Amino acid sequence: MSVDNNPTIFIGIAEPDATQFDAWSHQPLLVSIEQGGIDWPSSCRNGTCRTCFSKLERGQVRYEIDWPGLSAEEKEEGYVLPCVAYPCSDVVLQHQSF
Template identity: 75%
Template sequence: MSQPSAPFFIATVEPDGLQCDAWPEQPLLQSLEGGGIDWPSSCRNGTCRTCLGQLVQGAVRYEIEWPGLTAEEKAEGCVLPCVAYPVSDVVLQSSAI
């Protein structure tokens, strides 16, 4: 039998070091808000880019084929927490910093 996966991961927001539970079945933005972390947002569907952040550590997956990121941005570690689902513990930094 395989080891069951963790029920949730930990999301850390830099530079403040704030942390919250990050649930794999919900977008990171929803986990951040549920954990009392203020993160910029607007459309919640990956098009407005208000929530754009930098994935400093960890990994995410998307349920939509191509979120509102360029290939260069994805290569640089940019993420849209409104449509990004964690697949590991993550460390995020807001692009507004």
Template identity: 75%
Template sequence: MNAPAPLPFFIARVGDDGTQCDAWPQQPLLVSLEQGGIDWPSSCRNGTCRTCIGMLAEGQVRYEVEWPGLSPEEKAEGCVLPCVAYPLSDVKLEAPGI
């Protein structure tokens, strides 16, 4: 009996209004959001400007670069930079101040 194949993508939810899109593990969350028609602020796309900062309310992400643009305290609070964050599971993102 073969084990089930892993899902090719995850689901990214934004806020509490049901907005969601496919989140591909091989590309940054910001790209998946944009491909899904979700407007999320962005600028540098390399993790330094912090324009895309949000809160990871649910799920897990990984980074392919050293932790850019966030302090250890922000990381511990759940801040995330979608431009350089890759999903490891379904995720829920919240814009700052929500």
């Protein structure tokens, strides 16, 4: 994981109820979501179980692992794994249930 000496704070919105949270650039979105008091489904926290599988409705994220557990098609369609996705902008997320 890279060291971010000057972390940026972005605005995060969790749908469907538009709950706002602080999305810090130096930590995975899931951590920021939980720090915001939002109960978000999660399990493994390493990008393999897909419990936190979400649609990135707006914004951009980056990954610090080579394979974040998403297919190329899912990435193209805007799906993310908040447990390993770091925000690069303000974000709006919608959890996807299977």
